[in-house]
Amino acid sequence: FNAIPQGVKFLVDLRADLLRFLxxxxxxKPLDRELEARLTAWFDVGFLELQRITWGSPAALLEKLVQYEAVHEIRSWDDLKNRLDSDRRCYAFFHPRMPLEPLIFVQVALLENMADDVQRLLDIEAPLADVGKATTAIFYSISATQAGLRGVSFGNFLLKRVVDDLKRDFPRLRTFATLSPIPGLVRWAERNPEELAEAITPADWKRLRTLGLADLDAAPLAGLLGGDSSWSGDPALADALRDPLLRLTARYLLEARRGDRPVDSVARFHLGNGARVERLNWLADTSTKGLRQSWGVMVNYLYDPDSIE
Structure with a gap:
C-alpha cells in the first residue's frame, strides 16, 4: 500500500471507518491494532514534512483548512485570509504520500502580550499587529485532520518544530503560550453538581442574593450545568459568577483526573507536553459554542521552549 498511489490515504480512511464500528x-480490535501499528510506523515524525501555509498556497489546500478547522470555525474567505496575514502564521505536517492532506495544523498569532480574548484575536477588522514588536507567540488553534490516525501522536513534534521556526524568524519572541478552549468543563460540572456548590463561597452567595438568587435552583443558576448562557447577557450576574466559575475551572483543570491524566482532552495534550496552566481568562470566548462548553472561560498554557516533550 505504501507504494500504491493513494494507498496510504486508503488505509487511513479504512481505519477511520473501522473506528466507527469498533x-x-x-x-x-485485532485489525485495528494491526492498522494502528502500521500507520504509526509510516507516520513516524522523521517522515513528515513541516510546511508553512500562506494565502498564496494552493486553493485546494486552503479549502482543506476550512474543512478541517476543529477549534474556531472559519466562517469566510476573509476570516481565513485574516488568519494567514502577516501577523499570523499557520504550519502543518504533511506526509509525502498524502501531499495535499495536512495531517495536523496549528494557527499562531504574533503579539506583544498574552492573548485573553479569542473574539478580539479573530476580529477581521482589527489592525495588523507590528510583528517587529512581537514578543509572544500564541497558539490559538490546533486541529488534527485524520480520524484514522487516532493514537498516532505527532502534535508535540509539530509544536517543537514550529517554535524552532518562529525563534529563528522572530528573535524577539520570549513567550510561547496557547489560548485554549476547555471543551469538557460544563459536561464535567453537570456530572458532578456538588463541585459547583462547593465553588460558591458565602461571600459569593451574599452577592448573588443581592441579585435575587438564593440557591442553585433559582433561574438562571439552574441552567448553568446545562450550558444555558442567558446569564452572560446580564453584566451584574456575569460579574457575580466570575469568581466561583473560575474557581471551579481551576479545580477541573488541575484536579479532575481519569487515572493519572487530566480529564480534559486539551489539558491532557498540553500538560503532557510540558506546558503549565498559566492563566484563566473570563469570557474569553463568548461564541455560542464557547459559552456552552466552558461558560466562555479559556486558558493560557505556557510553554518553556526548551522543555517541549
Whole structure:
C-alpha cells in the first residue's frame, strides 16, 4: 500500500471507518491494532514534512483548512485570509504520500502580550499587529485532520518544530503560550453538581442574593450545568459568577483526573507536553459554542521552549 498511489490515504480512511464500528464489534480490535501499528510506523515524525501555509498556497489546500478547522470555525474567505496575514502564521505536517492532506495544523498569532480574548484575536477588522514588536507567540488553534490516525501522536513534534521556526524568524519572541478552549468543563460540572456548590463561597452567595438568587435552583443558576448562557447577557450576574466559575475551572483543570491524566482532552495534550496552566481568562470566548462548553472561560498554557516533550 505504501507504494500504491493513494494507498496510504486508503488505509487511513479504512481505519477511520473501522473506528466507527469498533464499539459495536469487538472482533475488529485485532485489525485495528494491526492498522494502528502500521500507520504509526509510516507516520513516524522523521517522515513528515513541516510546511508553512500562506494565502498564496494552493486553493485546494486552503479549502482543506476550512474543512478541517476543529477549534474556531472559519466562517469566510476573509476570516481565513485574516488568519494567514502577516501577523499570523499557520504550519502543518504533511506526509509525502498524502501531499495535499495536512495531517495536523496549528494557527499562531504574533503579539506583544498574552492573548485573553479569542473574539478580539479573530476580529477581521482589527489592525495588523507590528510583528517587529512581537514578543509572544500564541497558539490559538490546533486541529488534527485524520480520524484514522487516532493514537498516532505527532502534535508535540509539530509544536517543537514550529517554535524552532518562529525563534529563528522572530528573535524577539520570549513567550510561547496557547489560548485554549476547555471543551469538557460544563459536561464535567453537570456530572458532578456538588463541585459547583462547593465553588460558591458565602461571600459569593451574599452577592448573588443581592441579585435575587438564593440557591442553585433559582433561574438562571439552574441552567448553568446545562450550558444555558442567558446569564452572560446580564453584566451584574456575569460579574457575580466570575469568581466561583473560575474557581471551579481551576479545580477541573488541575484536579479532575481519569487515572493519572487530566480529564480534559486539551489539558491532557498540553500538560503532557510540558506546558503549565498559566492563566484563566473570563469570557474569553463568548461564541455560542464557547459559552456552552466552558461558560466562555479559556486558558493560557505556557510553554518553556526548551522543555517541549
Amino acid at each position: 464499539p459495536e464489534d469487538p472482533l475488529l
